Amino acid sequence: MHRSLLVNLAFTRSIHSTISRQVPSNVIPISKIRNIGIIAHIDAGKTTTTERMLYYSGVTSRIGNVDQGDTVTDYLPQERERGITIQSAAITIPWNKHRINLIDTPGHADFTFEVIRSLKVLDGAVTILDSVAGVEAQTEKVWKQSANIPKIIFVNKMDREGARFGKTCKEIISKLGTRILLINVPYFKEIEGSRERQFEGVLDVIDQKLLKWGPNDSIAVEELNDDQYEIVSKCRESLIETLGEIDETVIDSFFESEDYMKVPSDILKKSIKKSTLEQFATPVLCGASFKNIGVQPLLDAVTSYLPSPLESQPDIANTELKLTSEGHIIANNDKLTAALAFKVITDPIRGLMVFVRVYSGKLVSNSNIYVNGQQIKIGKLLIMNADKPQEVSELKAGNIGVIVNDNLKTGDTVLAHIQKKKLKREEVNIVVNPIGIPPPVFSISIEPKTTGDRRGVEEGLSLMLKEDPSLKYVNDEETGQLILSGMGELHLEIAVDRLKTLKAKFEVGRVMVSYKETIVDKQLVEKSLEDDGISIKLSMEPIPESKKDLPRNKQYFDLGDNNMMNINHEPHWWEEKKLMTYTSLINGIISGLIGSIQRGPVIQLPLNSTLISIETISIPDDFNNVSKLIQLIRIALIDLLKNEQSFNVMEPMMKVIIDVPPEDIGSVIQDLTAQRNGIISSIDDDSGELGVEMVKFREISESQYLPSEPNVESGISINKNGSEFKGNQTINAIVPLKEMIGYLPSLRKITKGRGNFNMEFKGMEAVTRDRLDDIVKELQVF
Numbered sequence: 153m154h155r156s157l158l159v160n161l162a163f164t165r166s167i168h169s170t171i172s173r174q175v176p177s178n179v180i181p182i183s184k185i186r187n188i189g190i191i192a193h194i195d196a197g198k199t200t201t202t203e204r205m206l207y208y209s210g211v212t213s214r215i216g217n218v219d220q221g222d223t224v225t226d227y228l229p230q231e232r233e234r235g236i237t238i239q240s241a242a243i244t245i246p247w248n249k250h251r252i253n254l255i256d257t258p259g260h261a262d263f264t265f266e267v268i269r270s271l272k273v274l275d276g277a278v279t280i281l282d283s284v285a286g287v288e289a290q291t292e293k294v295w296k297q298s299a300n301i302p303k304i305i306f307v308n309k310m311d312r313e314g315a316r317f318g319k320t321c322k323e324i325i326s327k328l329g330t331r332i333l334l335i336n337v338p339y340f341k342e343i344e345g346s347r348e349r350q351f352e353g354v355l356d357v358i359d360q361k362l363l364k365w366g367p368n369d370s371i372a373v374e375e376l377n378d379d380q381y382e383i384v385s386k387c388r389e390s391l392i393e394t395l396g397e398i399d400e401t402v403i404d405s406f407f408e409s410e411d412y413m414k415v416p417s418d419i420l421k422k423s424i425k426k427s428t429l430e431q432f433a434t435p436v437l438c439g440a441s442f443k444n445i446g447v448q449p450l451l452d453a454v455t456s457y458l459p460s461p462l463e464s465q466p467d468i469a470n471t472e473l474k475l476t477s478e479g480h481i482i483a484n485n486d487k488l489t490a491a492l493a494f495k496v497i498t499d500p501i502r503g504l505m506v507f508v509r510v511y512s513g514k515l516v517s518n519s520n521i522y523v524n525g526q527q528i529k530i531g532k533l534l535i536m537n538a539d540k541p542q543e544v545s546e547l548k549a550g551n552i553g554v555i556v557n558d559n560l561k562t563g564d565t566v567l568a569h570i571q572k573k574k575l576k577r578e579e580v581n582i583v584v585n586p587i588g589i590p591p592p593v594f595s596i597s598i599e600p601k602t603t604g605d606r607r608g609v610e611e612g613l614s615l616m617l618k619e620d621p622s623l624k625y626v627n628d629e630e631t632g633q634l635i636l637s638g639m640g641e642l643h644l645e646i647a648v649d650r651l652k653t654l655k656a657k658f659e660v661g662r663v664m665v666s667y668k669e670t671i672v673d674k675q676l677v678e679k680s681l682e683d684d685g686i687s688i689k690l691s692m693e694p695i696p697e698s699k700k701d702l703p704r705n706k707q708y709f710d711l712g713d714n715n716m717m718n719i720n721h722e723p724h725w726w727e728e729k730k731l732m733t734y735t736s737l738i739n740g741i742i743s744g745l746i747g748s749i750q751r752g753p754v755i756q757l758p759l760n761s762t763l764i765s766i767e768t769i770s771i772p773d774d775f776n777n778v779s780k781l782i783q784l785i786r787i788a789l790i791d792l793l794k795n796e797q798s799f800n801v802m803e804p805m806m807k808v809i810i811d812v813p814p815e816d817i818g819s820v821i822q823d824l825t826a827q828r829n830g831i832i833s834s835i836d837d838d839s840g841e842l843g844v845e846m847v848k849f850r851e852i853s854e855s856q857y858l859p860s861e862p863n864v865e866s867g868i869s870i871n872k873n874g875s876e877f878k879g880n881q882t883i884n885a886i887v888p889l890k891e892m893i894g895y896l897p898s899l900r901k902i903t904k905g906r907g908n909f910n911m912e913f914k915g916m917e918a919v920t921r922d923r924l925d926d927i928v929k930e931l932q933v934f
């Protein structure tokens with residue numbers, strides 16, 4: 153007999169949201185805040201899941217749809233047109249008396265920087281997988297990047313043909329290298345007269361119930377039948393055995409009855425949280441967001457198993473902040489408010505909206521803050537509900553919110569005194585979680601239509617750089633061109649669209665790979681200005697592959713593009729001369745050098761991966777003309793750059809991962825090797841078998857119970873018509889970036905729309921003579 157309890161979710165939704173709205177946002181205790189991200193491969197269903205979360209929490213009154221372009225989180229017009237996420241939206245979801253600050257991050261590799269930036273401020277994450285594709289390349293990458301934060305996994309799209317929960321779980325263990333904790337497992341309804349079974353709900357392993365989703369937001373909570381009891385019992389056995397490895401409470405509780413089904417849910421929940429926070433194992437849930445199945449248990453899992461800011465250990469290396477034994481983040485100096493600006497977006501009405509994570513103290517509206525050593529006054533503070541802001545008077549430690557101010561940019565550390573006093577000189581220089589920016593590898597020329605348009609274009613570009621520091625632009629004085637560089641074709645395409653919306657009028661050149669020049673062997677030059685009695689000795693050499701191999705006892709200054717500078721003189725040598733501070737001297741030299749390394753001797757491209765050393769500076773005792781000295785350094789460098797034979801051209805190489813149906817694998821490889829100068833590193837069969845490198849997890853996977861899969865016979869997925877459903881195979885290759893321009897349409901053509909690829913920057917590589925000739929020809933047309 154089934155006891156069926158119909159719960160109307162519209163009702164549940166309104167309870168959750170009423171509770172949360174009655175509590176003013178800043179009154180929600182920090183223990184009930186969850187700063188989490190959603191990360192996954194492109195198209196796994198992040199935006200679709202987020203939309204359901206917003207709906208079920210009562211934030212929205214209807215469900216937005218990616219395919220119809222009316223979602224809340226993808227609110228840029230470009231996102232809605234393309235059905236993809238570009239900017240990480242920060243939204244606040246009330247759930248179960250908690251506040252979930254959620255960052256929806258883009259899955260496309262061109263926007264990796266957005267992901268890295270968001271990860272810095274998160275305490276936990278939900279990883280969404282497509283149950284047909286399993287663990288995809290971008291997920292593996294982001295999983296590694298987010299190694300320091302606890303995560304839960306949602307196996308989405310369980311309604312699709314070829315969905316494989318068990319196989320996906322195996323891949324979680326083998327590819328992501330984690331133990332799994334099954335929180336719920338899929339339930340399939342039989343269809344009369346068909347071998348196929350339809351996904352309808354989940355078996356709740358913790359509370360031992362069957363949850364079935366029906367029409368009109370209804371959910372039926374049923375008791376388990378004998379078969380389901382058997383499945384849940386096995387899942388509990390595996391869960392309790394895994395948890396028992398690090399938690400004796402669970403084992404003790406089991407021995408009281410020696411029955412896996414009798415271990416109380418609250419003991420299990422506590423233990424799952426402990427295991428998750430220690431990253432000993434990862435809770436796994438399943439559902440089909442598009443069909444509105446499984447999202448509420450996911451929200452419950454976020455509040456139950458992911459950490460509050462008090463329980464998290466965010467990446468605070470290289471900062472003046474520290475963790476207390478209870479896990480609180482505080483400034484070494486307890487009077488300090490410290491926050492990180494992790495994202496800047498432009499709002500047509502409010503101006504620049506700067507998203508910050510507050511680490512210690514609190515930010516107060518209409519008060520003074522310090523940014524890059526400067527004191528600035530801020531106005532309003534906001535928290536976000538998708539693109540709808542709510543004004544608050546203060547933002548306490550642990551929170552994510554918005555400062556409305558034009559003077560901040562992404563990556564800035566925001567500091568203040570808790571009692572609004574002035575900060576001391578040494579406190580002003582504290583830096584929180586600096587974000588490393590990867591090198592942009594694609595460029596386009598931007599040509600303003602008239603001289604009058606140039607200013608508008610330049611202003612637009614500067615604004616965009618504040619929002620997105622992974623874009624870069626160079627003003628080429630000789631050609632008068634503005635060169636905009638970014639992480640990929642899509643990144644630049646979106647940037648150009650954005651520039652157009654800023655009312656700038658311009659023409660765009662075609663997409664170009666960012667080639668660079670570098671020095672091959674060390675060169676030395678000596679120069680002097682006899683009338684002034686000053687002389688200098690300067691050298692340039694290739695930078696070691698790892699910056700860790702640079703001689704230790706020197707101080708290095710960054711010139712951008714993997715170029716560095718050092719000066720052999722100690723600060724006190726200069727300070728004694730009392731002409732200007734050592735920092736100003738260094739800044740003067742750096743800006744002179746940066747200007748001079750934008751054109752190499754081979755084909756006038758910017759230099760990359762060089763180390764410039766100012767070996768000696770000799771000046772008379774009565775010397776007082778610092779600008780002459782900086783000018784001399786520049787002259788010396790320009791002289792050194794005349795030596796063309798010592799330089800070569802470099803091109804960006806990419807690690808490419810391509811998912812293709814097995815029948816197209818030959819043609820894709822042929823195209824990569826014969827047409828695109830690619831080198832194949834490996835071909836992985838996507839069968840879900842464990843990889844050799846993951847042997848250490850084999851034991852875990854074998855003891856892990858995985859429910860049997862419907863629509864699968866003898867380990868093979870079966871289509872509706874009973875024939876074999878074949879998954880994709882993965883090709884790993886190294887390919888010059890140039891050959892990857894416009895690759896997607898070509899891949900889609902070869903694979904009849906079923907192939908997909910992902911690539912990431914591997915490094916710059918020196919080119920051969922033949923390749924150099926091609927590049928020269930290519931640049932002539934540009």
Ligand SMILES: Nc1nc2c(ncn2[C@@H]2O[C@H](COP(=O)(O)OP(=O)(O)OP(=O)(O)O)[C@@H](O)[C@H]2O)c(=O)[nH]1
Nearest residue numbers: 195196197198199200218236237259309440441442
């Ligand atoms: N069948 C099925 N389709 C789904 C499900 N969830 C999402 N989709 C579809 O999958 C496609 C991608 O969904 P999105 O939510 O845009 O995926 P995303 O991960 O946000 O993608 P990016 O923003 O581009 O990274 C859309 O066509 C969705 O309708 C699901 O549970 N079942």
